[in-house]
Amino acid sequence: MSLIVIDSVTKDFVAERTVSDRLRRRAAPALRAVDDVSLEVPAGQTLAVVGESGSGKSTLARLLVGLETPTSGRITVDGVAMSGPLTPAQRRSVQIVSQNPWSALNRRRTIGQSLALPLHAHRLVAGRAEGRARVTELLDTVGLREEYADRRPADVSGGELQRVTIARALAVEPRVLVLDEPTASLDNRVKAVVVSLLADLRERLGLTYVLVTHELDVAHYVADRTAVMYRGRIVESGAAETVFPSPRHPYTRMLLDARPQPDPGVPSGPGLPDPTPARRPAAGPGGCAFRGRCPHAMAACDEAVPPLATVAPGHHSACLLPAGEDAALASRVPS
Amino acid sequence: MTSVTVPDRISGATPAWRSRLRSWARKTGRPAPLTAAGIALLVGFTVLALVVPLFAPDPRATTGLPLESPSAGHFMGTDHLGRDLLARTAAGARLSLAVGFFSVLLGLVLAVPLGMVAAYRAGSWLDDAVMRVLETVQALPVFVFAMFVIGLTGTGSSSVAGITLSMSTKVVLLLGISFLPYFARVARAQTLAEVHEDYVGALRVLGLPRRRVLGEVLVNVLPPVLAQGFLWIAIAIFAESALGFLALGVQPPTPTLGGILADSGNYVLVDAWWYSVLPGLVLVLAVTGFNLVGDALNDRIDRGGSQ
Amino acid sequence: MLAFLARRLAGLALVMWLVTTLVFFLLRFSPGSPLFQMQGFSTSQESRDKLAEHLGLDDPLPVQYAHYLGRLLHGDLGRSIYNNRTVTSLITGPLAVTLELALVTALVWVAIGILLGALAAARPGGFLDGLVRVGSVVVVSIPSFWLGVVCVIVFGVRIPGVLPSSGWVPFGEDPVEHLRCLVLPVFVLGLGAGGIVARTMRASLADALRSDHVAYARAAGLPERTILWRVAARGALLPTTTVAGLMMGMLVSGTVLVESVFRIPGMGRLTVGAFAGQDYPLATGCSLTIALVFLLCNLVADLVQFRLDPRLRASLTRRRAGTAVAA
Numbered sequence: 001m002s003l004i005v006i007d008s009v010t011k012d013f014v015a016e017r018t019v020s021d022r023l024r025r026r027a028a029p030a031l032r033a034v035d036d037v038s039l040e041v042p043a044g045q046t047l048a049v050v051g052e053s054g055s056g057k058s059t060l061a062r063l064l065v066g067l068e069t070p071t072s073g074r075i076t077v078d079g080v081a082m083s084g085p086l087t088p089a090q091r092r093s094v095q096i097v098s099q100n101p102w103s104a105l106n107r108r109r110t111i112g113q114s115l116a117l118p119l120h121a122h123r124l125v126a127g128r129a130e131g132r133a134r135v136t137e138l139l140d141t142v143g144l145r146e147e148y149a150d151r152r153p154a155d156v157s158g159g160e161l162q163r164v165t166i167a168r169a170l171a172v173e174p175r176v177l178v179l180d181e182p183t184a185s186l187d188n189r190v191k192a193v194v195v196s197l198l199a200d201l202r203e204r205l206g207l208t209y210v211l212v213t214h215e216l217d218v219a220h221y222v223a224d225r226t227a228v229m230y231r232g233r234i235v236e237s238g239a240a241e242t243v244f245p246s247p248r249h250p251y252t253r254m255l256l257d258a259r260p261q262p263d264p265g266v267p268s269g270p271g272l273p274d275p276t277p278a279r280r281p282a283a284g285p286g287g288c289a290f291r292g293r294c295p296h297a298m299a300a301c302d303e304a305v306p307p308l309a310t311v312a313p314g315h316h317s318a319c320l321l322p323a324g325e326d327a328a329l330a331s332r333v334p335s
Numbered sequence: 336m337t338s339v340t341v342p343d344r345i346s347g348a349t350p351a352w353r354s355r356l357r358s359w360a361r362k363t364g365r366p367a368p369l370t371a372a373g374i375a376l377l378v379g380f381t382v383l384a385l386v387v388p389l390f391a392p393d394p395r396a397t398t399g400l401p402l403e404s405p406s407a408g409h410f411m412g413t414d415h416l417g418r419d420l421l422a423r424t425a426a427g428a429r430l431s432l433a434v435g436f437f438s439v440l441l442g443l444v445l446a447v448p449l450g451m452v453a454a455y456r457a458g459s460w461l462d463d464a465v466m467r468v469l470e471t472v473q474a475l476p477v478f479v480f481a482m483f484v485i486g487l488t489g490t491g492s493s494s495v496a497g498i499t500l501s502m503s504t505k506v507v508l509l510l511g512i513s514f515l516p517y518f519a520r521v522a523r524a525q526t527l528a529e530v531h532e533d534y535v536g537a538l539r540v541l542g543l544p545r546r547r548v549l550g551e552v553l554v555n556v557l558p559p560v561l562a563q564g565f566l567w568i569a570i571a572i573f574a575e576s577a578l579g580f581l582a583l584g585v586q587p588p589t590p591t592l593g594g595i596l597a598d599s600g601n602y603v604l605v606d607a608w609w610y611s612v613l614p615g616l617v618l619v620l621a622v623t624g625f626n627l628v629g630d631a632l633n634d635r636i637d638r639g640g641s642q
Numbered sequence: 643m644l645a646f647l648a649r650r651l652a653g654l655a656l657v658m659w660l661v662t663t664l665v666f667f668l669l670r671f672s673p674g675s676p677l678f679q680m681q682g683f684s685t686s687q688e689s690r691d692k693l694a695e696h697l698g699l700d701d702p703l704p705v706q707y708a709h710y711l712g713r714l715l716h717g718d719l720g721r722s723i724y725n726n727r728t729v730t731s732l733i734t735g736p737l738a739v740t741l742e743l744a745l746v747t748a749l750v751w752v753a754i755g756i757l758l759g760a761l762a763a764a765r766p767g768g769f770l771d772g773l774v775r776v777g778s779v780v781v782v783s784i785p786s787f788w789l790g791v792v793c794v795i796v797f798g799v800r801i802p803g804v805l806p807s808s809g810w811v812p813f814g815e816d817p818v819e820h821l822r823c824l825v826l827p828v829f830v831l832g833l834g835a836g837g838i839v840a841r842t843m844r845a846s847l848a849d850a851l852r853s854d855h856v857a858y859a860r861a862a863g864l865p866e867r868t869i870l871w872r873v874a875a876r877g878a879l880l881p882t883t884t885v886a887g888l889m890m891g892m893l894v895s896g897t898v899l900v901e902s903v904f905r906i907p908g909m910g911r912l913t914v915g916a917f918a919g920q921d922y923p924l925a926t927g928c929s930l931t932i933a934l935v936f937l938l939c940n941l942v943a944d945l946v947q948f949r950l951d952p953r954l955r956a957s958l959t960r961r962r963a964g965t966a967v968a969a
Contacts, residue, residue, distance in 0.1 A: 065540045091542035104533040108554045114534075117551075118541040165537070172541055369776065470653075475661070475933055478895040483929045486917035487668040573785055577899055580787045581914050596788055600903065603795045611795065615788035622783035630779070 002040035003208050004047075004064070004176060009037050009073035011059055011232075033059040035232035036073070041225070043175075046202065046209040048223030048240065050216060050255065056232040061180040061212045065096045077176055088122060095169035099181035101161035105153045111164050112149030115139070118171045138167040142197060159190030163197065170205070179211045183218055195221055216259055220244050228252045231289040234308060238315035248317035250294050288320070296321055366631065373627025380621040384428040391422035394590045402607045412609040414595070415602055424614045427592040428621070430585065434507055435571040435625075439564045441511030442518050447560060449515070450522025451549060457527055466523075469516035477513045478574045484509055485583045502585045506578065510571050521563050525556040559636050566629030569622045576618055592618050646948055654937050661933050665926050666710055719927035724919065729927035732912070737931060739810065740901070740908035743827055744893045751832035752839055752886050759843025759882070763851060764870050774840050781837035786896045790830045790903030797826060810906045823906075831900045835889040842885040847878035880950055887943025894936045909935075 011034040014027070033056045041047045049057045062068045063075055066082040075082045080090050098104050105114050115135045118124075125131040136146045142163040153161055162182060169177055179198065183191040195218055202209060213219050219226055220240060227237040228249065236249040247253045288294070291301040298320065306318045366374065392398045396418065403413040411420040453462040472480070485505065492501045500508070529535070529552050538548045578584035579593020587594060592614055599611035713720070719729035762774040798807035805826055811819040850856060851874050859873045898910030905911070909932060916925035 062536070067536050067540065086542075088542050091540075094540070096537060096540050098533045098537065100533055104537050106534050106551050106554065109551075117538070117547075118543065121541070121543050121547060168537070168541070369779075470657070475936060476892070476895045479898070479932060479936070482898065482913075482917075483665070484668060486913075486925055486929070487665065487922075569783065576785060577787060577895075580785075580899065581902060582918065583914075593787075596785075596791060600791050600794070603791060603799060606795075606799050608795055611788070611791045615785070615792065618788060619780070619784050622785070623780050626779050626783050 003043040003078055004039075004041040004210065005074075005076045006037055006039040006060075006064075007074045007076075009060075009063060009070045009075055010035055011056075011063060011068060012071045032232050034063065034070075037229075037232075037234055038073075039227055039234065039237065041208055041210060043208050044202075044206055045224040046211055046222050048211045048213060048219035048226045049229055050213060050219050050226060051229035052214060052255075054231075055229040057212045057229045058180055060229070061096065061178050061210070064176075064178045064210055065094050066091075067096075092122060092172040093174055094176040094178065095172065095174040096178045096180060097162070097165050097169050097182050099184050101158060101165050101185070102153055104165045105161065105168075107153050110150055110152055111139075111156065114164070115149070115168050115171055118168065122172055124172065134171075138171055139164075141170060141201070142167045157190075159186050159194060162186060162194055166194075166197070166201070170201070174207070176208045176210065179209060179213075181213055181215075182211070183215065184213070191218070198222060216244070216255060228255070233289065233305075233318065234316075235290065235319070236317045237308070238312070242312065242315050248311050248315065249290075249319045250296055250321070251290050252317075254293075288318075369627055370631040373624045373631065376620050376624030377628060380428060380617070380624060381432070383425050383617065384432040387421065387425035388429055391425055392419045394418060394422040394426040395588050402602065402605065402610065404607075405609050405613075411613045412607070414598065414610060415607075420595075420610065420613065423590040423595055424592070424617055426590045427579075427595055427614065428617060430503065430589070431572045431575055431592050431618075431621070434503065434510065434575045435568040438507045438510035438571045439514065439568050441507060442514035442567070443560065443564050445511065446515045446518035447522045447553075447556070450519035450524075451526045451552070451556060453519070454523040454526035455530060455549070457530075465519070469519055472513060473516040475513075477510065477570065478577055480513045481506070481509045481574055481578060482581070482583055485578065490583060490586050503589075506575055506584055510574055514567055514571070517567070518560060518564065521560050522556055525559055526552060529555050559633075562629065562632035562636050565632055566626065569625035569629065572618070572622055572625070647945065650941055650944060654941060657937060658930075658934060662711065662714060662930060663707075665929060666707060669922060669926065714930070719930070720923035722924045723921045729924050732924060733909070733927060733931055736907055736909045736912045737935075739906060740897050740910065741935070743824070743831065743901075743906065743908060744890075744897055746824060747828045747832040747835075747893060748886070748889065750828055751836035752889075755836045755839025755886075756843050756879075756882060758836075759840040760847055760870065760875060760878075762840070762844045763847035763878075766848065771844070774844050778837035778841035782834045784834065785899075786830050786834065787899040787903055789833065790826075790900055793826050793830060794903065808905050810904075827900050827904050827906060830903070831893060831896045834896075835886075835892050838885055838889065838892075839882060843878060843882045846881040847874055850874040850877040853877070880947070883943070883950060884947055887940065887947060890936065890939035890943060894932060894939070 010032065012030040012032050014030045035056070037060065039047065039049075049060060051057045059068060063070055064077075064082065066086070069083045077090075077094050080086065080093075082094065105111070109117075112132070112135050115138055116125075116131045119131050119134055125134050132149075135149050139146060139148055144160060144163055144167070148156065148160070148164070153164075156164070162185075166177075166182075182198065183194050186194060198209070199222055201207060209222065211219060211222055223240040225238065226240045226243045227234050228243070228251065229235070230251050236243060236247065236252045243252065244256070247256055286302070286304060288297075288301040288306050291297040294301070300320050306320050308316045308318045311317045388394075397416055398419050399409055399413040399417045401413065401415050401417045403409055403417070405412045409419050409421065411424060414420055414423065449465060453465045456462050475483075488505070490502060492499055492505075535548060535552060538551060543551075575584060576591065576593035576596070579591035580597045582594070582597065584593055585591050595614045596611055596618075599607070599614070602610055717730065719733070721728050722732055758770065758774055762768070762771040765771060794807045796807075797805045806819070806823050807826055809823065811823050813820045847870075851870075853874075856869060856874050859869050864873070897908060898913065900906070901908040901910035902914060909928060913925065913928035913932065915921075916928055
């Protein structure tokens with residue numbers, strides 16, 4: 001039994017009904033951010049959810065920590081539904097680290113105060129002295145010196161601040177960390193430090209990660225399993241060591257091609273053709289959401305949403321393209 | 336150079352305390368000349384309101400001849416009943432200061448929770464209802480609103496549900512309520528900006544109770560609201576004196592700045608210039624002080640927000 | 643434009659209804675209101691009867707309220723307790739006086755404020771700039787009623803005969819004297835508001851002068867005078883009109899005080915007198931009229947701003963277009 005089970009979760013954001021909607025007895029227009037997503041994460045593993053902005057991956061992160069409630073479907077962590085009422089201990093078990101550490105910390109509090117707040121709220125420490133000691137310990141866990149406790153967010157660099165938000169999440173001794181673009185606002189050198197810190201913490205503390213990111217290199221480095229999201233749906237999922245070298249879905253391939261190349265000598269791939277259609281409404285109801293941008297779109301793609309089919313053991317892809325042609329295409333991808 | 340020397344008299348304080356004060360002083364820097372002038376005016380007004388009444392003669396007692404011009408015995412002269420004008424002005428200043436402070440405090444205490452809850456439930460019927468009611472109160476100028484209500488309820492003390500409200504309490508209540516919409520709007524706008532910050536979600540995920548989360552938000556909402564409130568003390572003092580001037584405020588024999596000025600209006604033709612000019616100057620300088628310091632506070636917070 | 647006007651008128655009607663309801667219930671339930679004093683000795687038997695009749699005291703409350711609203715809708719504000727004239731007839735004359743005073747004040751001081759603010763912004767750090775910066779704060783802090791008293795001392799006692807410092811001469815009687823009567827009240831009433839206009843104009847013009855399109859105009863070789871008055875001032879006028887609209891509240895409050903000082907027979911003096919004499923029909927009539935005038939002023943200010951600000955118009959059109967797409 002996996003620690004995290006996401007079972008056919010759908011999330012619609014409904015605009016407020018206007019007067020004219022009410023007069024016409026019509027529901028307000030809805031936006032489907034997450035569409036029938038099912039995923040499992042075994043304890044101690046890392047699932048990376050990758051996709052462009054607007055793919056619904058951040059909404060999935062917010063659903064995982066209970067900041068949003070699914071429109072349908074269910075998310076359980078260790079058998080407990082995240083959308084229901086939670087005991088304090090259950091509440092503590094899943095924590096989030098978000099993209100922008102400046103926004104994630106109260107700018108008028110010192111780092112020490114921000115770290116002590118959850119400790120005292122959950123009575124994890126008795127008294128101020130013990131709280132202070134635990135704060136020092138937490139800072140040490142993420143590799144920061146004790147003096148940082150007295151600083152305010154404005155006086156600390158982005159990478160250090162992100163380590164503070166990780167320390168705060170660890171303060172309540174969670175089992176699962178949801179990492180929502182944890183390195184997107186950091187420069188490359190700092191990014192590497194934070195990524196290796198995260199990998200290290202997972203080993204030391206036996207954590208389970210759900211990493212939401214658009215940075216494929218970060219996902220590749222940290223993840224055991226990966227899921228690719230496009231317009232709210234999972235289009236491909238599987239073990240990281242199979243999905244990254246041999247992607248099956250044309251969208252995954254595009255993402256991999258669009259990766260910035262570290263070596264300027266190697267020509268980069270064709271990249272993502274015309275990203276604007278992502279904002280456009282789908283070409284029509286039903287059918288594959290990706291067909292408007294897909295170089296291999298066929299007549300069959302218009303008819304139904306391709307189901308997530310098993311293409312290899314533990315590797316799923318939602319594409320109608322025959323496996324042979326698929327493999328031929330895959331060989332083009334520099335690995 | 337923005338270094339500020341810490342006065343010697345606090346040298347008895349603990350070193351940590353001193354160094355914090357020193358770093359605060361360094362960060363705050365020397366105030367701009369206009370702000371410094373404003374602070375000086377406020378200090379002067381506070382001394383007049385709080386210290387002078389301790390030494391001055393009884394403001395209601397006749398201690399001289401009617402309409403004496405300023406002299407060593409009566410620094411600001413006497414009024415038409417031979418009462419010491421400095422004592423009366425000081426007593427009026429104390430009332431003005433109290434009304435200004437407490438009405439703004441009342442407005443803030445009511446408005447901040449209201450604005451925060453409205454923002455926390457932005458877009459809901461609750462938010463809608465609160466904002467509509469506040470718009471209604473705001474539709475009339477503060478002073479006109481106060482005049483209506485006092486005019487209709489009379490200028491004596493009133494008893495509501497068994498509690499007797501003195502006239503000064505009524506003025507405070509009225510002004511506080513009429514300030515409510517302005518403060519609630521600032522609080523709401525600040526909260527709206529704040530609840531989109533990631534720390535609010537992070538604290539909810541950490542399992543903090545809602546009131547603790549709102550408490551964390553409050554720390555960021557309060558400074559701009561307080562700065563706004565400071566400016567409104569000036570408006571409260573103006574409104575209180577205007578009501579007194581129209582005999583719709585606190586009634587004689589209690590001295591009020593507005594009441595003194597109204598009385599003086601009857602004696603301008605006998606050329607008792609000090610009677611109206613001096614208490615009026617006190618009022619002008621006090622309001623100027625609050626405006627200058629309030630502007631400076633708002634500027635500082637605006638700049639702090641953009642960093 | 644029409645949709646905007648309709649929305650604003652509906653809002654105005656709602657606020658007016660709430661104000662009338664507030665006045666109704668304050669009259670009946672507030673301690674210290676005439677009904678409580680009727681058991682006392684303060685008012686005469688005659689005035690108590692008049693009041694009871696005016697308020698329809700024998701009816702149940704909802705009926706009283708309905709009658710009250712119904713009569714208001716017909717423009718019937720009741721009769722004064724003292725001289726039995728209708729409130730409407732008592733109000734019209736003073737209302738005209740107050741409107742004239744407020745209008746002349748607004749025109750004069752908005753013009754002065756814009757001119758001073760623009761000249762201050764044209765030479766940052768110059769004498770006028772400092773004067774506007776400091777003066778605007780001081781001037782806003784001067785209570786109009788005190789300034790009025792000082793003017794009465796100066797013009798009534800120290801240098802009599804230069805300007806009349808008290809009273810009112812109708813235009814029809816003596817146009818020149820009428821205008822001379824206006825000078826001091828207009829000065830006192832508008833000084834603070836003028837300070838705010840000057841300050842806003844200075845700040846927004848300074849912003850406009852730093853903007854890219856002014857830099858472009860300079861690069862194109864337009865003379866400074868043209869840049870100041872034709873290019874920059876255009877952008878700076880919008881925030882200034884917004885503030886001028888907000889000024890109306892200050893002027894409405896101000897007339898009440900200024901009329902008392904200069905003994906001008908306007909709405910303010912009528913209202914204060916009515917409250918002081920506990921002439922409740924007249925007092926409520928005056929209150930409602932002042933509220934209505936104030937709300938109408940705000941409406942006009944909003945409409946002017948709507949005409950001037952293309953962004954406001956665009957946002958409304960966009961909203962309409964938005965619904966069309968959703969439909």
